[in-house]
Amino acid sequence: MGTSAGLYETVTQQFNQAADLMQLGGDVRKILARSTNEIVVNFPVKMTDGSIQMFTGYRVQHNNVLGPFKGGIRYHAGVDIDEVRALAAWMTWKTALVNIPFGGAKGGVQFDPRGYSTNDIQRITRRFTFALGNIIGPEYDIPAPDVNTNAQIMAWMLDTYLSSIPPRERNANTHVVTGKPVESGGCLGRQKATGQGVVFLIERWCVDNNLPLRGATFMVQGYGNVGSWTARLLQRMGARLVAAEDFTGAVSNPKGIDADDLFTHVTETGGVKDFGAAEAADHRSFLSTPCDIFIPAALENQITGFTADHLRVKLVAEAANGPTDTDGDAILRGKGISVLPDILCNSGGVIVSYFEWLQNKRSESWDLEEEDAKLHRRLMAAYDKVVHEMEKYATDWRTAAYIVALARLENVYMERGIFP
Numbered sequence: 001m002g003t004s005a006g007l008y009e010t011v012t013q014q015f016n017q018a019a020d021l022m023q024l025g026g027d028v029r030k031i032l033a034r035s036t037n038e039i040v041v042n043f044p045v046k047m048t049d050g051s052i053q054m055f056t057g058y059r060v061q062h063n064n065v066l067g068p069f070k071g072g073i074r075y076h077a078g079v080d081i082d083e084v085r086a087l088a089a090w091m092t093w094k095t096a097l098v099n100i101p102f103g104g105a106k107g108g109v110q111f112d113p114r115g116y117s118t119n120d121i122q123r124i125t126r127r128f129t130f131a132l133g134n135i136i137g138p139e140y141d142i143p144a145p146d147v148n149t150n151a152q153i154m155a156w157m158l159d160t161y162l163s164s165i166p167p168r169e170r171n172a173n174t175h176v177v178t179g180k181p182v183e184s185g186g187c188l189g190r191q192k193a194t195g196q197g198v199v200f201l202i203e204r205w206c207v208d209n210n211l212p213l214r215g216a217t218f219m220v221q222g223y224g225n226v227g228s229w230t231a232r233l234l235q236r237m238g239a240r241l242v243a244a245e246d247f248t249g250a251v252s253n254p255k256g257i258d259a260d261d262l263f264t265h266v267t268e269t270g271g272v273k274d275f276g277a278a279e280a281a282d283h284r285s286f287l288s289t290p291c292d293i294f295i296p297a298a299l300e301n302q303i304t305g306f307t308a309d310h311l312r313v314k315l316v317a318e319a320a321n322g323p324t325d326t327d328g329d330a331i332l333r334g335k336g337i338s339v340l341p342d343i344l345c346n347s348g349g350v351i352v353s354y355f356e357w358l359q360n361k362r363s364e365s366w367d368l369e370e371e372d373a374k375l376h377r378r379l380m381a382a383y384d385k386v387v388h389e390m391e392k393y394a395t396d397w398r399t400a401a402y403i404v405a406l407a408r409l410e411n412v413y414m415e416r417g418i419f420p
Contacts, residue, residue, distance in 0.1 A: 006325065007300050008086040013326045015089070018402030021393055027418070028410045032092070035085055036069075037061040041131040048119050057109040057128045059135055062088035064103035065412050066096060068139055070350060071105035072146025072179075073153070075121075079108035083300075090321055091350070094343040096405035098382045100354045105141055107132075113148050125153050129160040136161065138176040138360075144353050145179040147299070150225075151191070154180045175360035178353035187356040189371040190349075195229025196372065197348020198319045200379050201340050202234070202293060205315060209338070214238030217291035219252075219313075221245045222298030223266050226319045226346065230295055231259035243281065243289040244272050246298065250286035251278035287311060296323035303328035311337065318342040333396055341398040343405065344382055351378055 012033075019029050039059045044052050058081055061069040071091040084106045092104025109128050113121050129136075136143055145154055154177045161177070162170045180186035189196065206213045216239045220227045223246045231241050241259050243252035248271025251257065257278050265275045273280070281289075287310035294311060296302050297319035303311070305327030316332060317340045318324065324332070324339065332339055355371055358364075366374075382404070389400035 007322055008082045010301070010322060010325050011086045011089050014398060014402060015093075015406075018399045018406055021395060021399060022403045022406060024406055025410060025414075028413045031413065031418075032063065032406070032409060035060050035062045035088060036064065037135075038081065038085065039132070039135055040081065041128070043127050043131040045120075045123050045127045047123065048117060055109055055111060055124060055128070057107065057131060058084040059107040059132060059141070060084045060088040060105060061135075061141060062104040062106075063092040063409070065409060065416070066103055067101035068103065068137075069105035069141035070095060070102035070144070070353065071107065072144045073149050073157075074106075074108040074146035075111060075113045075124075075148040075153075076108065077110065077112040078299075079110040084108055086300075087321055090343055092409070093402060093405040094347050094350055096408045097343050097386075097401055098347045098351055098378055099408070100351060100378075102142075102350070102354060105143075106146070107143060108146070121153070122156050125156045126160045129157045130164070133164075136176060138173045138357075142175065142353075142357060143177045144349070147224075151179055151181045151186060154178070154186075155184050158184060175357045178356045180356070185356070185360050187352060187359055187366065187371060188368045189375070190352050190356055191225065192229045192233070193352035193375065194226045194319065194346050194349035195233055197351065197375060197379055198226070198230045198295065198297075198317055198340075198345055199233045199237070200348070200376050201345055201383060202315070202317050203237070204380065204383055205317075205338065205340060209314075211292060211314065215240070216293060217242045218293035218295060219243035219245075219286070219289050219291050221286075221294070221296045221302060221323075222320060223262065223272050224297070226349075227295065227297030228259070228263045228266065230297060230317075230319055232263060235259040239293075242291050243286055244275075244278075245281075245283070245286045246272050248273035250281040250283060251275045252281045252286065252289055253278040284310060293317060296320050298323070301325050303332070305331060308332050308335075311335070313337060315340065318345045321346065329396075329398065339397050341401045344379075344386060344397075344401045347382070348375055348379065351375055 041057045087106035095102040174185040240256040290312040294313040300322035303324040308328040308331035385404045386400045389403045
């Protein structure tokens with residue numbers, strides 16, 4: 001995995017490539033090249049055993065010209081300011097691309113939650129939320145789950161935030177975070193939203209490229225929430241999982257791996273390693289698995305100049321943020337492998353987060369069919385815009401997706417002007 005500094009370099013290179021091609025205005029380019037706010041908080045937590053530990057948390061608010069800052073909170077030992085800065089910028093492009101009224105932000109706490117009890121994780125979460133204070137708010141900056149965070153952590157963040165405001169205002173501010181449990185104001189489709197969006201886009205790409213999804217083969221890197229939902233939903237449509245990898249190892253079976261059984265195994269054991277109905281594989285063998293679709297759903301910078309050369313697939317569907325660096329991109333293009341880029345492919349999560357935020361504001365509750373239909377419409381509209389820009393500029397998927405996003409942001413800055 002590449003460094004976080006390399007991650008920020010990747011997002012900068014992607015931005016510059018699209019900005020150069022579309023001839024983005026110089027003034028807007030200066031604004032979008034920098035974050036609006038970058039917050040670092042160092043806070044003490046009294047642990048269950050009575051000891052005091054210090055933690056470092058981050059919140060980067062990249063841009064909010066289109067609406068409130070929006071972005072996930074991750075808990076990981078590798079979290080640092082460069083990583084969060086890169087992820088916040090990607091959120092700006094993502095929300096602009098899929099035409100929802102949010103800006104981009106990201107946050108995290110630097111620690112490995114696997115080494116802490118549930119009670120201690122709750123203490124860290126509540127203390128981090130308190131440390132952020134009025135940096136977050138339902139009409140200003142709305143956190144959500146990300147790597148190693150989930151609905152339970154969002155419920156703790158919600159409760160801590162609501163406890164800090166006057167009682168009469170609490171029921172009107174439940175949209176301060178999204179990805180909450182359904183009983184606490186979450187929406188029905190949020191857990192599967194990112195994976196569902198990946199599947200909708202793969203399905204559309206397969207139709208456009210005459211690849212029947214029924215009978216198609218795929219492999220998944222990362223079998224957490226996004227990877228497992230993507231695999232299980234694709235399996236229901238007749239596609240076949242032939243290999244999977246996560247931080248514990250890799251497994252493969254050319255005859256097919258039952259995605260539901262693998263999910264049960266991962267839930268019980270913590271990883272794909274030792275799954276009985278498949279053979280163990282090393283990292284290189286996993287990457288070299290011949291199949292139709294590769295779905296990176298793990299961490300950043302997995303498809304590099306070295307690893308991209310091993311891939312024997314027709315499509316890379318980026319379910320993770322920043323899984324492909326610029327060297328990897330160049331090799332994939334040279335091999336004729338299509339890439340559904342992260343800012344399009346994994347945007348289902350933020351779209352359904354927007355639906356949750358909207359339902360909380362309106363005191364509404366939509367059924368799952370309504371959410372899925374709205375998600376599908378929004379993704380197909382974004383897909384069509386990207387295809388249009390690909391043809392107009394004779395460019396690749398990623399650059400075209402950036403152009404759609406940057407053009408929307410530029411139009412708003414041109415309309416509103418710069419104060420004073």
